[in-house]
Amino acid sequence: MTTINAESEALAGSWVGRPIKRKEDLRLIRGRGQYLADIKLPGMVHAFFVRSKHAHARLKSVDVSRALSVPGVVAAYSGADLLKLGMRELLIPELVNELPGTLRMPPSWPLAIDKVVFHGEPIAVILAETKYVLEDAAELVVIDYEPLPVITSVEQSMADDSPRVYESWPDNVIYREKMGGDATDAFSKADIIITERFEVPRTGASPMECRGVLTQWDDHSGLTHWTTTQRPHLLRQAISQVLDWPEQMVRVIAPKDQGGSFGTKAPHSREDFILALVARDIMRPARWVESREESFRAGVGQERAQIHEIQIAARSDGKILGLRDRCITDIGHGQQPVFMGVMYPRAGCFMMTSFYDIPQAEIEIVGVVTNKPCLTPSRAFGSFPVRLAMDGAINRVARELDLDPLEVVRKNLVTEFPYVSATGNFLDSGDFVGGFDKLVETIDVASVRELQAQLREQGRYIGLGFGGETERSGVSSKAYVPRQRKPGYGVATVKVLNSGKIHVLVGDPPSGQSHETVISQVLADEFGVTPDDVRLDYGDTLSTPYGMGNVGNRMASYTVSAAVLAARELKKKIGLVAAHDLGIDASPDEFTFENGEIVWVKDREIRTQLRAVAVHLIECPIQLPQGTEPGLEHTAYFEPQNVPNMTGASFHGAVVEVMPDTGVIKILRYVVVDDCGKPINPLVVEGQVQGGVVMGIGNTVFEEYVYNERGELQNTTLEGYMMPCAADVPHVETYDHSVPTLNNPLGTKGKGEGAPAPVSGALVNAVEDALRPFGVSITTLPLKPERVRAAIAAVVSPEAEAEPADWVEPIVREFAGEGEGYDILAEMYRFYDGIQISLQPTWHPYVGQIRGWLRDFGQMLDRAAASPAVVDVLAQMFSGEREFAFQSDLDPDLAAQWDRLRNLPRPDGGHAYLDYILPALDSHEMLLVACSNVPSECESE
Amino acid sequence: MVQLAPVETYHAPVSLTECLECLAGVEDNLVLLAGGQAIMPLLKNRSLRPNVLVDLSGIAELRRRKIEADGTLVLGAMRRHREVYDDPLVRTGWSALADATSVIGDLQVQNRGTIGGNVVFGTVLTDLKQVAMCLDASLRIVGRAGNREVSARDAFGDAAHSLLAPGELLESMAFPAPPPGSGSAYRKFGITTNGRPVIGVATSLTIGADGICTGASIVIGGLVPAPCDARIAAQVLIGQSVDHEVIAHAAKAAAEEVKPQSDGRASAAYRRQLVRAIGQDALNDAWQRAIGTS
């Protein structure tokens, strides 16, 4: 735990390195944050999106007229309406990356026109005076769908005869790329080759605050567009380009506060474009606040869906010679500007070798489309499944060669910098051996092994696992421009105000990354003031310089560096003027800045106030040195000169206990040793690492987005998608082993982006280590207790356990219960029970009919339970042995029930609780068919 | 959806009589609000669209706590989970109830949720039905037609049983005084700490001075269609000198007795395994409490 007293470790007078309290906190702990949903404008209307209930369908008609008739509804638009207002496709060339592989372009209408390709695709938008009226009106929108076959898995998508998500495509592959080179040589020289297939489902980085937009148009200012975004300048440009509006008439503002982003607020959302068009039409501000369910259905935070078929070639001493990997990923619909669901697996594969020195690598990436939402960026950006595959494979090498995994890791670490990997990934600086050794020492491996042996004798299973990664700290223009035609530079405008205070303007908006405090600490040091004298403003395209956004560890390395360069430029000017004003012959670098003063190093008595120089330059610009312009502000750009990126790293170690009875995993200890170049605020760094690891634990152990075969997300609430709470996770210990980079002024590296990724490998390795006596191998996530238990049980069969004592058996026989048909009926009872319980003592909207239906269904269940013959027919129906159809001529009561069932209105909505009703109606149908196919004389009384 | 469908009328009666009058004559489209923890999501997502809401929070009679002459603990249906587990008498005398209420949801849910609401409105994934059955509780029901009492085992153990008729309310739950030498416990298994139970096991044991078990009850919830009253497993304990091995056998018997479902949360096989593992823990807890060593 970092203590406040760590102040004494920092240089005297230095703010950088101190764990000071944050500036942003005061307003937030007083409840005075300004998040998107907190912003109101006069005359504002509320917006709501009507979204597709089918994962793949043609839209035969969309009728919003009944919604319009609800009092309080101001407007309603379908895709056809927006076309008339100038809606265009999103995937214009400017918003599509140039990639080395082959990329296909899907159609990409923000609001669907004639087809939908995922459950949740926006089809209509409604605007109303109050949010209450919105949902009332949304229910009245009538959409006529023609359902089409739904593709939900990689297997389906890649099958030769599969239906196409995009009709004009020859297959469902959106992207293919080969990276690295040829690893044939390495594999031919290998003593062993490890082959494994790892699979990670959709999971990711959903933040606590969902998305939102507040936008208005007026003919003088154009569009003023508040939105939850990480990249306001890029979005501004995108809106201008896609809608063909002049860029200077579009202003994007990131709200002062955002409740986390983790990459999910980096894409340009459809909703931004739709609402911009709508706002211009209705000439009133329009606000949309996304609900959690909406966010989940839209795929926000769904990432990491990667299969890795990995092979490692190694020597018998554990040295790794080469790597082959085939990464197959279910992209979803792919209609996402810039990222297209493809950038993350690409990036992950690109950095796959991480801190290992692997001379040859051959990686193939295949991205396929399905009828699911497109993957969105999520913290770690493609690396989470990659770490599982890579660190899991390394562990397997160790096992196969009967070596200690520690030794195998250590032997393969990169030791010399700079280093370029087989895929071209650049590592600029670091001390991997030192960092790893520190981890090993901190976690006290020897003691853990001793304890492990002792506990095994008691039938308890603890294990130790390692993981880790390198992270790119920002990426420079040399890498970005060929790819995205966007810059990678960090940029900041720094102003010294008349009062001697400092004002910094930065385009990248924070969402919890502590920009205000961190940048204030850095500039406080530069200018010799306190952090309270520095103010940071950000995220408004009107006042900040064009920059590529708050993503990928950029802040501490690129943005901070730009601020430092700007400050130093201003300090030169200040020094020049100070020397002039003081009447001394001194060069600008002969001054120190301290306590708001500029002091000459050669004679400390000779000094002036920062404020005085500022006033001179800004307000009273006479008698200035020759050639000096008035003003005291500067915009600086930073890119590392000689390298494409800087490199951070982290080493993770986990000690876990696995309960063999239940498969539950307890994390006893989790340790991270971290390189962030030079921590500016150690508390902030610690918070970033701890938060990232806990997100990684969530992704590894608890979280998974589950789709059914109709492409419907099954867990649309936080009850179903289980993010861990405080009681589910351990305290994460963080230790520093930072190696400053030589490639920026302060030596800093960003921190936070990658933190979840190594958790996958570390935890899986630890669990496998704990279960070593069982020889369990884990290749899929999440580590649900049931899965872990099943893996153990597969090895240790239940029969191997003690037989029941003689005296138990007779009791069981005497009291034994019902027959085998119960299992089939139990499923039907579930739905019956769901309706039953939710109806008492409350009433369902279809009340009279539902009461009657309940009675009918109950009778059918009783009949089936009493009749083995009916249960037999049901069993045959379930197994697909025979097809049955309802026989209407046999039994008039059955026929009457059948009619009543057929005429019962089906509720819509797709809500989890309504899942009781539709399957219950289906079950009833199944029962009626079964009962009608059994001759009545065969049934028992 | 986030917002409820329009609601016309809201009643907050302050007495049982007033409340029963509200319910009478309102045919359809009435929803009762107890703690709201089960009902509010259904209202917000518009599964339920009542015209009338009747809030039970103001009815003092529903919040009563009383020990009757024979030692029966009577808890009003509107007592909040937190009030129940904070009650020292419940913790010692009806430990399973304290155990269960303290693991329902989270602190906020426990502050607001009620024991009556949990058993009446909850779906299969709730905690108190199995406890009520295990502790032989009875449910006291009031209606304009009169009052009646039904045993929890009958009410909750039978899937087809409809607890309340239109116009009726659960007034209280009555927990009989456990015989001397009794201990009870509840353990549940959820995937995350705040998750609904995959299964929950309520146990109660009565142990004589000689260590012989004279009474046992094991009820497993989280199953469809109803909690399972594991009578066979209970028989494994009765008449035995209880120790860890006997408990292990009983837990195994319970695992074989249940007929669990497979669903999105767990497979039937895993549920069985959990019954065994969690059941063993719950039985051990009950045993320790019965013999006074915990």
Added chain:
Amino acid sequence: MEKTISVTVNGRVQRKTVPIRMLLVDFLRDELGLTGTHVGCTYEGRCGACTVVLDGNATKSCMVLAVQADGHRVVTVEGLEEFANAPGELHPIQNGFWERHGLQCGYCTPGMMMTIFDILATNVREGSPELTDEAIRQSLVGNICRCTGYSHIVEAVQSAAAQLRGMDPEERAAWFDTAKLEGTRS
């Protein structure tokens, strides 16, 4: 469809006519402009960001209708500083969060702090015994955070508890006496 209600919020009586279906969280945010309380999930009431203190108990305000708060007392995050004796002074809970970097994006923070209000109020009533980290974590089950990983939040609670322990019992109790808020406001 509507009802006129009187709710005491942060010590001040608020009398408004509201739709019956209005949630308490929307009453606080939209009717009263107290936007410190946040909404983080749909209808499931699981995230805890909307937690306020209702009659002294931590309660998810998205799971209560505004009409149900008629005649009751609500304290929101904005009310925490009202317990102080001097303007600008912060509640020990707020101090704890500030000292220990208990927040990053701040979205879950108000709800988190109001749950902690309940936890510490209870702790103070019981004579301020030591709180284990594990007990704190168990009490925060109803509040999800995605940024901090929870360690700094636990430290914030311990810091607040330590501040309180350093006061005499009356002073401690005063930080949680919601009735006191009404006395200081008219």
